[in-house]
Amino acid sequence: MSEGVEWAVHCCLTLAWLGDERPVPAARLAAGYELPTAYLNKQLQALVRAGVLESVAGAKGGFRLARPLEKITLMDVVAAVEGPEDAFQCQEIRRRGMGAGAPEGRYRAPCAVSTAMRRAELAWRRALAAQTLAEIQAAAERQAPDLGRGVRRWYGQDG
Amino acid sequence: MSEGVEWAVHCCLTLAWLGDERPVPAARLAAGYELPTAYLNKQLQALVRAGVLESVAGAKGGFRLARPLEKITLMDVVAAVEGPEDAFQCQEIRRRGMGAGAPEGRYRAPCAVSTAMRRAELAWRRALAAQTLAEIQAAAERQAPDLGRGVRRWYGQDG
Numbered sequence: 382m383s384e385g386v387e388w389a390v391h392c393c394l395t396l397a398w399l400g401d402e403r404p405v406p407a408a409r410l411a412a413g414y415e416l417p418t419a420y421l422n423k424q425l426q427a428l429v430r431a432g433v434l435e436s437v438a439g440a441k442g443g444f445r446l447a448r449p450l451e452k453i454t455l456m457d458v459v460a461a462v463e464g465p466e467d468a469f470q471c472q473e474i475r476r477r478g479m480g481a482g483a484p485e486g487r488y489r490a491p492c493a494v495s496t497a498m499r500r501a502e503l504a505w506r507r508a509l510a511a512q513t514l515a516e517i518q519a520a521a522e523r524q525a526p527d528l529g530r531g532v533r534r535w536y537g538q539d540g
Numbered sequence: 541m542s543e544g545v546e547w548a549v550h551c552c553l554t555l556a557w558l559g560d561e562r563p564v565p566a567a568r569l570a571a572g573y574e575l576p577t578a579y580l581n582k583q584l585q586a587l588v589r590a591g592v593l594e595s596v597a598g599a600k601g602g603f604r605l606a607r608p609l610e611k612i613t614l615m616d617v618v619a620a621v622e623g624p625e626d627a628f629q630c631q632e633i634r635r636r637g638m639g640a641g642a643p644e645g646r647y648r649a650p651c652a653v654s655t656a657m658r659r660a661e662l663a664w665r666r667a668l669a670a671q672t673l674a675e676i677q678a679a680a681e682r683q684a685p686d687l688g689r690g691v692r693r694w695y696g697q698d699g
Contacts, residue, residue: 382627382628382629384629384631386628386657387628387630387631387633387653387654387657388633390653391633391634391653394653412637413637413638414633414634414636414637414638414639415633415636415637416633416636416637455656455657455660468541468627469541469545469546470541470543471546472543472546474546474547474550474573474574474575475550475573477573477574477575478571478572478573478574478575478694479572479573479690479691479694479695480573483684483690487683487684490683492680493676493677493679493680493683494546494549494550494553494676494680495546496679497614497671497675497676497679498545498546498614500667500671501614501664501665501667501668501671502664503667504663504664504666504667505660505661505663505664505667506660507663508659508660508662508663508664509660512656512659512660516656517652517653517656518652520652520655520656521651521652521653524646524649524652525642525646531638531642532638535637535638536638
């Protein structure tokens with residue numbers, strides 16, 4: 382899995398702490414975590430395509446949340462950044478070699494290996510979909526109640 | 541995830557269908573699914589290190605199951621082939637940029653993003669560990685009851 386997932390989740394949390402009055406440019410979000418702007422921008426665009434973020438054009442443009450953290454699950458972010466494909470990609474090797482001469486219809490049902498692997502990926506996806514970014518934000522704030530204030534101060538929205 | 545997981549599971553099933561009288565060389569297992577021998581051999585060695593397969597040296601050597609399919613889970617195979625690391629690797633970006641000046645102790649607890657991602661990977665691992673290769677073999681045989689006979693015929697152990 383790419384580092385993009387970690388970046389994307391943290392950026393969503395940052396945007397939530399900043400509120401949605403002012404969109405934040407990719408370069409500012411990147412600076413907040415010392416990330417490469419161009420590569421982060423790719424992830425942010427993916428989040429826009431997934432409807433997680435909104436992109437605002439223009440000199441004062443940037444990114445903001447398209448919906449509240451309560452309505453964004455980890456699954457939304459992982460699917461946006463990593464794509465919808467399963468990690469396990471069945472190559473149907475059962476059809477090769479000794480399986481090549483099998484009768485028509487032998488391969489109508491999905492491979493039992495693939496089915497078992499997909500079952501596990503479904504469990505993973507369900508666990509991702511069961512967790513919202515709001516819950517992650519709440520957990521982070523339980524560890525450090527002044528996190529949001531720190532973010533706003535760093536972005537110059539405080540004081 | 542690499543193709544090696546699919547290869548490894550199929551090879552374990554093949555070895556189970558062949559029984560453990562005669563070890564099977566990597567080249568023969570590779571031919572059974574038209575796989576590259578050298579790369580498959582790497583996966584088979586990983587399964588040996590994990591205690592899933594046994595390797596027998598010598599002219600009549602090769603691989604056989606180290607234990608029955610009932611005692612091999614998908615988790616065993618995936619861990620052997622892919623390694624024990626989580627797919628999500630937390631890079632602790634929370635400590636960078638705006639997080640760099642945080643007070644001592646702020647980062648004692650694991651990052652809430654990482655914790656949430658790990659929760660999902662645990663669900664995946666639990667689902668892998670809950671499925672044995674014996675169950676996958678049984679599912680494959682429900683689709684094609686003569687699978688084992690076909691494998692033995694191809695490997696010249698029948699008739």
